[in-house]
Amino acid sequence: MGDANPAEWRVTVAIGGIGLLLVVVTLFVTLGRRLRQPAVVGEMTAGIVLGPSVLGLVSGDLPETLFPLSVRPYLHVVSQIGVLLFMFVIGWEFDRALFATHRRRAALVWVISLLVPMSLGVILALLLYRHSALAAPDGTPLLGFVVFIGVAMSITAFPVLARIIVDRGLQGHTIGPLALALAAADDVLAWCALAVSVALVTFSGIAGYLSVVGWTLLYLAVLVTVVRPLAKWAARRLPSTAAPYVGAVLAGAVFLSAFATSAIGIHAIFGAFCLGLMMPRESDAGVLRQAIVPLRQIGLVLMPVFFIVTGLSVDLTTLSGPALLLTVVIVVVACVGKLGGVGLSARLSGMSARESIALGLLMNTRGLTELVVLNVGFSLGLLTVQLFSAMVVMALFTTAMTTPLIGAVLRGGAVARALPSVGKDRVERPTSALK
Template sequence: MGAHLLVGAHVVAVLAVVLAAALLGRVAARAARQPEVIGEILAGILVVPVVAAVAGHGALAALLPPDVLGVLKYIGKIGLVLFLVGVAHELRRGSGGLGPRSVGWVAIGSFFPALAAGFLLAGWVLWSGDDALRGTAPVLSLVLMIAVALSVTAVPVLARILEDRDMMAGRNGKLSMAAAVFTDSTAWLLLVVAMGTASGGWTGVVRSLAVLLAGVVIAVLGRVLLRGSTSSALAARIPKLLSVGVAVVALVLAIQMEHWGLTAVFGAFVVGLAMPNGEGAERWEAVTRPVASLGRLFVPVFFVVAGMGLFATPTSSMPWLAVVLATALAIVGKVGGGYLGARLGGEDRRDSVVIGVLMNTRGLTEIVVLQAGYSAGLLTAGLFLALVVMALVTTALTGPLLSLIDLRARRTASLPVLELQGGRQ
């Protein structure tokens, strides 16, 4: 009993440090005018190497022994699952009355060129012959995993950027959100295929797709059952109790999905997608919001565990060439592809550039995808690290690039006035 109490006290102390580091990361990100998730990711992942550098690996092992790390792993996964319930509900946002031509072209342009860029990066990894990057994953699984990594757009981070810049109700915001829903949903499907081929060849793919189909059926049935007036009335009357029920169902389904060979977060997506998002949506948002908020509180623990697993694996050095190639291809695929799709959809040049920059936002969704691939053995530590850096760089570029576009637009708009004033003088 005493040993359990000591472990519990140890876990609480580590949690306090992690949450304090996450708070400092959010404050630093706000000061740098970056999305808060950038600070949380950096704080969580860098806690482990900073402690190891300051106090040594022996002290790190004492601070995070296996029993404590095991508890933290479960806490981080629970936080991630609960948070992704809200993310999946966010994916239910519609296109806001936009024309299907515009939405379709932006979605196609922001997904398929990025997917092709991922294929190019995967080809380079296979061609390089570097075992530190290649690993032992099956070729098809590795290629799909890298392609998914470059094609993701983070819906929750994108939504936060749009809200901070008062762009959510504008045409560019709606187009980028609608396209991001398409790209993220498709990327998750491809991730299922990648993990299925790794776990059991095409038999694993068929099994994974069967589980995926079952999840879709559960989400659709849940949406039908919860859409009625009786369910909406319950959501308005006892939202907190329903929040507890949603959290429990999401955790149980996540455990079951993992048992069936899929990533646990798919269970969270099924529950989030089952929440109604039409008439009376605000009532169900009151149910899912506390679940997502509780999960968001403990998501930094997930980053710490990811950092522990990453830096516990010896790597000779930072794979800088892989970082540069991944970042360059990611930007070309998303910004260039998003711009091309928006232009084909009828948008002007400036709006097309804005949409391309917005689609280049990756953030938390990318880290979750990468961690799933790393845990499944599809990504080596070196390649995982390179893609994490790519995700952070591309997300961090979103704000400054949007500000630069706005500044250039203001300068262009003022040129005729300046020329007219000069002529009068």
């Protein structure tokens, strides 16, 4: 039926595939909600089920039938549009006041809670690189691989975490805003470290790396000196009736910024996130705040395509024997790094044992952010299929365990109330763009 015009037929199949996956993802998200899981758990599970791990076990190679190899580049483009808009919104809604409100306690907890999982990740990466053929493909640069695994092990999913905090009613307690502050700071540093890792892999030699650094500094300078003042001017001067046109310009700016950072060599998502950071905040946002609404919704609608593209690359059937052991080790290291690092530093800062454990569980949530990072590494050739699949399992496990365990920890006793200055509105605002 598609022989007359193969290109048009591939587009048709891609459209049909997107329609199917949106329906399937919705079913899994609904099921996850009944199990009191955040939407991202259902979306991650749907992606794995539609890939070779589950659907591929049925005779006839259904993943290839539903999502042929010739169609997947189209799906990848659509998924990247969703990810870029999502990262832009996350950058825009990053609340610097969260960290400032808890800066004394947050500073101590953040440093230790970041160093411990990152250090464990670096040690694990060194061992895997030297002693396991399952980890890094041939020719992978050691430094880039080590930095990447260190970053991947230290990730906390800020958007998913914020949704869990609101769902559990923790926005009025000390651990809710503190966890958000720590996760937000984690995200900013993680994206910067990821950019370094990408640059180390993309360019060989000191000259190439210095070129990336130079162009990155120029890019950031343009954002601060040109884009940010222009955005503030537009927010003050443009009427609310211009919101639809401003939304189109913002979307164009997101893609151009992503193109710029990709051309520099630090990946497209870095450009979308940084542009979001440059946008005016609440009181200065004006018409821009109205224009972001359709961008947020488009990003949320297209994000399920990202999970399917990820799921098509995950093959759990390869996780047997040594690969299964590798998966267990990664999950253990990830949990020990975050739970141990956060819990220990929280206790040192004066929090109770129950609050420290609860904060560690919240910070152990990887979710969507981890998948975005892993896809970057996989696309760069830093991860084998086995290691990529094992890391995705870790992301799913650490996210799914948070809600039931946090309920069990807090059920036995009360936790300290936050100061009145940290109110419900401040914590709930970022969840408008959440999974």
